[in-house]
Amino acid sequence: MYNTLEELKTALQQELSKEQFNFERISELNERLLALDPQATRFTVDAQHIHRLGFELVGKQETALSELIKNAYDADATYISIDFKDYDKAGGTLIIRDDGNGMTSLDIRDNWMRLSTSDKEKNPISPRYGRSRAGRKGIGRFAVERLGKQLLLETKKKDETKLIRVYFDWENQYQSGKLLTQITNLIEQVIAEQNTHGTTLNIGKLRDKWTKNDFIQIWKYVLFLQPPFEIPLRHRASQNDSETYAPDPGFKVRINSQLRNEAVPEFSLEKRFLANRTALIKGWIDTEGKGYFQVHSEILEFEVKQDSEDNYQDVGPLEFEVSYFIYDSKLISKVNEARKFGKQLGGIRIYRDGFRVLPYGESNNDWLQLVIGERNRLLNAKNENFFGHVALTSAENPTLEETASREGLVENEAYKKLCDFINECLEWAVLRVASYRHRQLDIKQYEPIPENRQPSMQLQRLIDELPKKLEKLPVETQQEIISEIKQVKKEQSRQEAQRESERQQEIKYAEMLRVLASLGISIAVFSHETGAAVTRLKASLMNLQSLTLSACQNSTEINEHFGQVEQTTNDLGELANYINAQIDSSVKRNKDNIALYAVIQTFIKQFQNYLNTWKIAFEWDVTPNYLRTALMHYSEINAVLFNFLTNAIKAMERSNAEQRRIKVTATKQGNFAIIRFQDTGAGVADNIKNRIFDAFFTTSAQNRKDEIAGPGCGLGLKIVSDIAKVNKGFVRLSEPDTGYGCCFEFGVPISSKQLKLSEV
Structure with a gap:
């Protein structure tokens, strides 16, 4: 190893002693010398990393193009020109020009050629117009590698006399197996006009074949790269700092010499x-x-x-x-x-x-x-x-x-x-x-057209009057005309019969929608209350098991848990019976004379645990206790009570009512059975009283998490209103009793039998 280190040292000294440095050779020797450091290790970067930054991190060509536009904006450019040449062929050319600040050779070395530079983090405001810089990751420049295989970079600062030119051949230079720091790109300086400034990216051998549709999609993307409407201008310069910047003249994008407003007329x-x-x-x-x-x-x-x-x-x-x-x-x-x-x-x-x-x-x-x-x-x-x-x-x-x-x-x-x-x-x-x-729209009353106003009857009257009006014509002509009109009348009668049949189907369909809406409410209640009952049942069983395993020394406590299990099971059975009755009546779509005492009693019993959770006191009364409605769906009454209940709970919660009380009474007034539903909420504001029964009107929050009251969607009181109207009844706001803040009255005709008894 000593000989190797000595050899590298000698070779490096020889290169450094030469009058003209061979920087590539010095870089190579330096890398090899560092690799032999016995006490440390260092990261190295393969040259193909440029490809991964440009082609893999910037996956879409429109994203790559947007990064280059952002760079021009960050450089205080007032325009950027994007020109495609031979874009419908593989290997075309893309030229991007801007009139930004441009770069010096030092800027290119320290910033443009440095991966993931933090320059824009350290200098988040552009120097001339005080713009908040959009490109901040330091990888946007490698978007050009995503777009094409070659790049000719030309740039010039305003006060400089020379234009700087650097050429990149991504395919041939930056190959796998080479160290990134050993790849060199020569800097060429060319005399240029002193007042010119900006950067040009000449991207050659485009990787993608651009069809006309692709080009339109790019235009569409560039169209919305900046908002096509005014948005608040905000940047990170303080008020005092912003006074030192020049007024921003704006930033325009041109593609093939067209501004975004000119490019695609249909936009x-x-x-x-x-x-x-x-x-x-x-x-x-x-x-x-x-x-x-x-x-x-x-x-x-x-x-x-x-x-x-x-x-x-x-x-x-x-x-x-x-x-x-x-x-x-x-x-x-x-x-x-x-x-x-x-x-x-x-x-x-x-x-x-x-x-x-x-x-x-x-x-x-x-x-x-x-x-x-x-x-x-x-x-x-x-x-x-x-x-x-x-x-x-x-x-x-x-x-x-x-x-x-x-x-x-x-x-x-x-x-x-x-x-x-x-x-x-x-x-x-x-x-x-x-x-x-939908404020002015109302539920259809489905009133049949009076017989004397039906087109077929009017046509028949004209036929009856025709002989007098045609008496001057030959008899055969009269008969021919009348025969043709009768054929028209026959077709008219057939169409009326068909429309009446369709009208009846619409009535049944509308009723079914209301029934299904009520059924959906019942299912929601069932799933919530059943879950709570099952939870209580499981807890009781766990406690029972624990006590039984402890040698059964406390029979009294065991009996108490047995009682809880029995009561919870009974509650679950009653709830199942309740929902089964709801489903049965809804599916059969049978109408009945609803006994209000039994309905209200059952309804309150199903919600008692829920009311206790919200600490709501409930008072109710039906007078006379045999009061029945005219024929209507059983689930419709439940839907009315449920919607009144959820509105009352939300109203009391919004107003932070100290005493949460609900009072429900049903009485006979004339020929109507009237349900009064009162709560201690704040009531309905005067400015919305005429809108509360409109479809989709709601005053409740959309992010409410309660399983039963839920978020308001503005259909509850509309459903109540529709139920009242279709059953020839009414719903209205009324004056509440002392101690209550709000009162709704729902009225429907009483049963025909009770009506006859009252007449007697």
């Missing part, structure tokens, strides 16, 4: 797409982590705001803006064209420091889980229904960091909270839109 967002939105949804988080929502609709003529009940301090201050589209011919004149735009452009994108973060907002990316999971059952919306952006900054949202591959954010707790905040806002806004949209 004229403002006139052909955004003008068709149903509503504009906005949300923001302040410095204290408080969230706020706002929805405005010019079509539906309303604007409302809401405060979030959660805190988003971990996310940091941000803003987002989303256009919401409902593809309905009643709202959009050219609905097919609008839907086409929605499929092309729809999605909610994320922008960080003014630049887009992929893949959020792509057609195949469901980062908010709008399509999959439980959320779509409420929203009933996809990416194509939304178009907007979330604006983040690295300064105010440091926990929302991009991954090393620059394709997405790190999915940490802050990211999950961000998703929760946007989803909460979208759910709230969509429900508000639905509420205003």
Whole structure:
């Protein structure tokens, strides 16, 4: 080993003594000398690592292109020109020019040629315009290797007289088996005009064949690389510091000499797409982590705001803006064209420091889980229904960091909270839109058309009058005309009969929907209460087993546990009978005269444990106790009681009622059986009293975790209203008794037998 070290030492001394250094030879000897260090070891980097950085970390060509655009923006460029040549052929050329600050040879050595440099971390603000630098990982420059096999880099600073040129042959130079530090790229300096500045990347032998559709997709991506709408400009320069920077003239992207507004005419967002939105949804988080929502609709003529009940301090201050589209011919004149735009452009994108973060907002990316999971059952919306952006900054949202591959954010707790905040806002806004949209719509009464107004009867009258009007014509002509009209009348009668049959089917279908809705509620109750009963049963059995194994010395305690097991089992049996009765009546769709005393008694018994959990006192009375309704579905009464109950629980929780009490009474008033449901909540505000029975109108939070009361979706009171109307009854707000804050009254006709008895 000594001889080897001596040989290396001698060879290195010889190279250093020469008048002209052979830097490649010195580098090689230095590496070999370090490798023989007996007391230490060092990392070395294979030359092919460049390929992995460029081609593997930056997986998509559009991501690679975006990194190069970000570099130009970070260099204070006011424009970047992207020119494809022979892009429809393998091995084409891509030339990217900008008018940024440019680089010196020292900049190239210390920053551009250094892997994962921290220069932008140390200098997060650009020197001329004070921009918050978008590229921060130090690997964006190797995106050029992803795009092509060769690169000619030309760059010049404004005050320099020479342009610097460096050539890279990624395929032939950076091969596996060579050390990265031993690969050299010669620097050439060329005389240039002193006032010119910027950087040009001439990327040769493009790796991908670019079809016309690929090119359009790239344009679409570049179109949204920066928001196509104004977003708040934020950077990490303080107010005082920003005064030292020159005014930012903006940043434009050109592809093949076209600006983004000129390139693809069908992407004229403002006139052909955004003008068709149903509503504009906005949300923001302040410095204290408080969230706020706002929805405005010019079509539906309303604007409302809401405060979030959660805190988003971990996310940091941000803003987002989303256009919401409902593809309905009643709202959009050219609905097919609008839907086409929605499929092309729809999605909610994320922008960080003014630049887009992929893949959020792509057609195949469901980062908010709008399509999959439980959320779509409420929203009933996809990416194509939304178009907007979330604006983040690295300064105010440091926990929302991009991954090393620059394709997405790190999915940490802050990211999950961000998703929760946007989803909460979208759910709230969509429900508000639905509420205003359906406010004037009401459940169909399905009243048959009076016989004297049916078209066939009107036509028959015309036939009867025809002989008098046609008496001057020959008899044969009269008969021919009347015969033709009768044929028309016959066809008209057939169509009326068919429509009446379809109308009856619609009635049955609507009733079935209400029944299924009530059945779903019962199943939810069953699953919750059954789970609780089974848990209690298992606990009792475990205690019983433990005591039995301890030699049965305490028979009294054992008997107590036996009693608990027996009571829990009985509760489970009663609950099973209750749900079986619900399902049976729902499936058969039979109507009956509902005995209100038995229904209310059974209902309260099933929810007694739940009411005890919430420390709610329950009082009820039915007078007379034999009071029955007219024919209706058994499950409909349960749905009414359940929706009143959940609203009451949420109202008392919101108002922090000291005494939580519910009072239910059923009485006969005239020809109606009226259920009064009262609670000690704060009541209904005057400004929403005329809207509480609208579909999708809700005042409850969307993030409520209670299994029974659940999140409000704005359908509960609408269902109650529909049940009342279809049974020729009513539901209304009424004056509560002393000590109560809210009262709902639900009335339906009493049974025909009781009606006759009352008349007698």
